[in-house]
Amino acid sequence: MNQISKKILFSRNEIQKRVKELASQISGDYAGRELVIIGILKGAFIFMADLVREINVPCKFDFVRVASYGASSESSGKVVMTKDIETSIKGRDILIVEDIVDTGLTLQYLVNWLKERSPNSLRICVFLDKRKRRKVTFEADYVGFTIDDGFVVGYGLDFDEQFRFFPDVYIIEQ
Numbered sequence: 257m258n259q260i261s262k263k264i265l266f267s268r269n270e271i272q273k274r275v276k277e278l279a280s281q282i283s284g285d286y287a288g289r290e291l292v293i294i295g296i297l298k299g300a301f302i303f304m305a306d307l308v309r310e311i312n313v314p315c316k317f318d319f320v321r322v323a324s325y326g327a328s329s330e331s332s333g334k335v336v337m338t339k340d341i342e343t344s345i346k347g348r349d350i351l352i353v354e355d356i357v358d359t360g361l362t363l364q365y366l367v368n369w370l371k372e373r374s375p376n377s378l379r380i381c382v383f384l385d386k387r388k389r390r391k392v393t394f395e396a397d398y399v400g401f402t403i404d405d406g407f408v409v410g411y412g413l414d415f416d417e418q419f420r421f422f423p424d425v426y427i428i429e430q
């Protein structure tokens with residue numbers, strides 16, 4: 257990984273196993289209903305693609321794009337929406353899919369934004385939960401893995417737009 261030192265945190269096999277478990281839980285919870293799954297670009301695209309292919313209830317898809325990090329590993333603390341959904345979600349069952357929740361500011365902003373459009377229900381599925389760094393009270397409904405502090409890349413997660421394509425998840429060593 258160029259000059260950055262890294263250590264594997266979750267292998268592709270561990271990820272695949274956990275994604276199947278999450279999908280099975282979600283399929284059970286939404287049996288007999290239709291979901292609208294909203295992915296948060298760019299980080300969630302790989303997780304979302306794997307997850308939805310294991311879900312066995314009907315799903316429709318949309319995406320939002322929010323930016324909270326620039327070219328650094330520290331959050332700016334400011335969330336900006338750069339692409340909104342294009343689907344009506346009024347009265348629909350919504351599942352937001354995100355790569356990682358850290359301070360919680362991004363998801364808090366998005367949940368408030370989407371709730372104003374009166375969905376029937378709204379739940380959140382995150383691949384990784386960096387629980388210790390929360391700045392706002394926030395709980396995801398479905399969590400792939402809980403991790404400690406530290407910056408992770410791979411499986412959609414980037415550092416300055418690099419490393420998203422890695423099939424495994426790595427922690428960057430300082």
Ligand code: IMP
Nearest residue numbers: 299357358359360361362407408413414
């Ligand atoms: P939050 O608003 O602080 O919860 O941050 C959420 C966003 O920060 C995620 O969607 C990621 O884009 C980014 N992020 C937070 N921690 C990491 C990390 O360890 N690696 C890569 N991106 C991260």
